[in-house]
Amino acid sequence: MAPLRFGIVGSGWRAEFFARMARLMPDRFEVAALVSRSDERRAQVGADWGVRTVATIGELVALAPELVVVAVPWPVTPDATRELVAAGVPVLAETPPAPDAEGLFALWADVGASGLVQVAEHSPFMPAHTARIHAVDDGLIGRATSVQISSTHLYHAVGLIRRLLRAGRGQVTVRATTFTAPLLDPVGRDGWTGETEPRERWNVLATLDLGGGLGALYDFSDNQWHNPLRTNRIVVRGSLGEIVDDTVTRYAGERTVVSSSIVRRVSGLEQNLDGFDLEHLSLDGRVVYRNEFHGARLADDDLAVAGLLAACADWLHGDGPEPYPLAEGCHDHLVGLAIEAAQRTGEAVTTPAAPWA
Numbered sequence: 001m002a003p004l005r006f007g008i009v010g011s012g013w014r015a016e017f018f019a020r021m022a023r024l025m026p027d028r029f030e031v032a033a034l035v036s037r038s039d040e041r042r043a044q045v046g047a048d049w050g051v052r053t054v055a056t057i058g059e060l061v062a063l064a065p066e067l068v069v070v071a072v073p074w075p076v077t078p079d080a081t082r083e084l085v086a087a088g089v090p091v092l093a094e095t096p097p098a099p100d101a102e103g104l105f106a107l108w109a110d111v112g113a114s115g116l117v118q119v120a121e122h123s124p125f126m127p128a129h130t131a132r133i134h135a136v137d138d139g140l141i142g143r144a145t146s147v148q149i150s151s152t153h154l155y156h157a158v159g160l161i162r163r164l165l166r167a168g169r170g171q172v173t174v175r176a177t178t179f180t181a182p183l184l185d186p187v188g189r190d191g192w193t194g195e196t197e198p199r200e201r202w203n204v205l206a207t208l209d210l211g212g213g214l215g216a217l218y219d220f221s222d223n224q225w226h227n228p229l230r231t232n233r234i235v236v237r238g239s240l241g242e243i244v245d246d247t248v249t250r251y252a253g254e255r256t257v258v259s260s261s262i263v264r265r266v267s268g269l270e271q272n273l274d275g276f277d278l279e280h281l282s283l284d285g286r287v288v289y290r291n292e293f294h295g296a297r298l299a300d301d302d303l304a305v306a307g308l309l310a311a312c313a314d315w316l317h318g319d320g321p322e323p324y325p326l327a328e329g330c331h332d333h334l335v336g337l338a339i340e341a342a343q344r345t346g347e348a349v350t351t352p353a354a355p356w357a
Contacts, residue, residue: 003030004313007060010071011036032065074099078107085111096333119329121159125307131281134288142240150219151232154336161216169331169357173350176206176342327356
């Protein structure tokens, strides 16, 4: 199969993730061109990332990409998305697809019916989360009813919660509280910070009532993305058991409860000479995630980006469903905005009825 030929609008930190996938796996992905307004930035990105660059979306569209990734600042995303949809080009818009509720409603009104817009919510495509989703969808813990998550923030966390619970796009009621407590912050996005003493930092706890007996607990600390002193944690509870991180405990018959582990198999350890790479994740001897990009030696976050691009290729070629439709991305951000509003006001916040529901 020919590689997915996609364009990129934007030249920032997140845009590089997509360009890197093409550079590492030219047999799977190809960048048609990247749009950046600045002459200086285009020259720099062209040299550093090894991609063709153009100055306008119109120039990119003329190159007939199969898909365009929009990875620009939040306020710019809706306009770039509208321009591409008007040209009939499928879009993968970075999260969130618009900055606020008003922007989400306006964007949906303009392009929601086109069926051309996906959102780059990659959290469900991460290997460990894919394995957990597989266990839930297989019914191992019965009907999933609640999620407790402490790893990623706002719309990313909401997207994962809703996917695990198979929650619809109805109204959600959020209650939130912010605490401050001392915490050392040794690592940031740019590496080690040099900090040696804890400082006061915030932590948000929020409950989400998704209706129909579905609920969630959201727990996120300042800089939790990078701080190694705050590890990832997830609990998925169901009618017949629960998943706690990588342990699945469930009812297996009369007077029988069993626990199993999601096991990660990695090459390149000790005397294995095949190079460091993820091979697969298994549960009870069954593979629940297989690395289809084996050989590229990707971190989990990169595997999720590559998986999202591959899912887009399947969708475009009629070989798979929409990977993350605009309606899902809009709803995730609307709930994320409610978390922020509840945190800010200290009052319960219910999301408005949404046109994409």
